[in-house]
Amino acid sequence: MRLRSISPDDRFEVADLIHASVNAWYQLRGMPRIFNGDPSLTTIFQDVYHAITPGCAMIAESEATGRIMGVCFYHPRQTHVGLGIMSVHPNYFRQGVGRALLQAVIEFADSRGYPAIRLTQSALNLDSFSLYNTAGFVPRCAYQDLFLHVPPEGLAVTIPGRDRVRDATLDDLPALVALELELSGVSREEDYRFCIENPLGFMSLSVCEGPSGCLEGFLGSSSHPAGNLLGPGVCRTDDAAIALIGRELDRHRGRSPVFLVPMDRPTLVRKMYDWGAKNCELHFCQVRGNFQPFKGINLPTFVLETA
Ligand SMILES: CC(C)(COP(=O)(O)OP(=O)(O)OC[C@H]1O[C@@H](n2cnc3c(N)ncnc32)[C@H](O)[C@@H]1OP(=O)(O)O)[C@@H](O)C(=O)NCCC(=O)NCCS
Numbered sequence: 001m002r003l004r005s006i007s008p009d010d011r012f013e014v015a016d017l018i019h020a021s022v023n024a025w026y027q028l029r030g031m032p033r034i035f036n037g038d039p040s041l042t043t044i045f046q047d048v049y050h051a052i053t054p055g056c057a058m059i060a061e062s063e064a065t066g067r068i069m070g071v072c073f074y075h076p077r078q079t080h081v082g083l084g085i086m087s088v089h090p091n092y093f094r095q096g097v098g099r100a101l102l103q104a105v106i107e108f109a110d111s112r113g114y115p116a117i118r119l120t121q122s123a124l125n126l127d128s129f130s131l132y133n134t135a136g137f138v139p140r141c142a143y144q145d146l147f148l149h150v151p152p153e154g155l156a157v158t159i160p161g162r163d164r165v166r167d168a169t170l171d172d173l174p175a176l177v178a179l180e181l182e183l184s185g186v187s188r189e190e191d192y193r194f195c196i197e198n199p200l201g202f203m204s205l206s207v208c209e210g211p212s213g214c215l216e217g218f219l220g221s222s223s224h225p226a227g228n229l230l231g232p233g234v235c236r237t238d239d240a241a242i243a244l245i246g247r248e249l250d251r252h253r254g255r256s257p258v259f260l261v262p263m264d265r266p267t268l269v270r271k272m273y274d275w276g277a278k279n280c281e282l283h284f285c286q287v288r289g290n291f292q293p294f295k296g297i298n299l300p301t302f303v304l305e306t307a
Pocket residue numbers: 021022025086087088089092093094095096097098099100120121122125126127128130131134
């Protein structure tokens with residue numbers, strides 16, 4: 001194989017590959033497919049990540065045929081490089097393509113002095129667990145993926161703190177960046193600017209203010225035919241997380257968004273079960289390099305991905 005950077009011409013072949021790779025991996029193990037509908041839906045990854053940091057994906061291509069064997073997106077940010085989505089075409093599983101792509105991203109990060117690479121990895125997927133673990137990644141936090149059906153008329157629950165939550169504006173950007181740096185040791189202003197400016201039309205971002213007006217947390221969400229997700233976000237307290245999740249769920253009336261909550265926050269988890277949430281998967285925050293333990297609640301997701 002040869003490795004090269006992604007180009008705009010790869011848009012549909014990469015989307016096909018992500019769709020086939022992820023669905024095949026789950027279906028081969030007797031689980032339901034992740035992506036329904038047309039493979040062009042998974043252009044979402046290229047479109048979003050290209051809009052934020054163009055060209056940041058590695059392609060593995062067959063020297064013999066020129067066909068794409070695998071793709072790995074990476075996200076250079078102020079404090080780290082985020083990694084995801086990583087996909088190998090099922091025709092090339094277990095032939096070293098994933099390892100070669102990962103090695104290329106590690107070399108990118110190390111050669112530029114980034115102190116960490118972070119990603120959100122499925123705890124059900126021993127293939128990717130082994131791939132990352134043998135390359136020096138350490139699982140730092142465990143999350144449960146929940147889905148919750150929001151009726152068309154909205155959730156019939158009282159959401160405490162709902163009045164302290166509002167849409168984020170660009171004026172909030174410095175406070176958002178400072179909060180995530182304090183709570184998670186991560187800084188990625190461009191991701192939050194993207195959520196607030198919403199150039200592709202399917203992202204949103206809410207903030208939760210404390211009694212004195214200071215920022216207690218924020219949470220994004222995306223509604224796209226490829227998937228409905230809450231996140232990314234960080235919160236100081238369970239109360240702020242509950243208020244923000246309640247607000248973002250309300251944007252998904254008639255849909256069943258998926259969101260990740262840390263397993264070690266029983267108050268938050270209990271509230272989500274009370275609202276009707278069900279478990280659907282488990283994920284790890286995987287970090288290679290520097291890691292600051294979370295001082296609050298991290299709510300990661302897959303668009304925009306970081307751990
Ligand atoms: C996960 C995925 C990217 C792995 O890609 P791949 O090209 O098949 O992986 P590789 O052949 O490069 O194998 C990577 C390493 O993991 C090892 N490995 C793979 N499965 C393993 C297992 N079950 N137990 C132990 N080691 C395993 C391989 O031996 C290899 O190690 P080596 O380089 O020391 O030999 C691929 O299965 C895929 O695209 N899955 C669907 C999408 C997905 O799940 N993405 C990851 C989301 S977190």
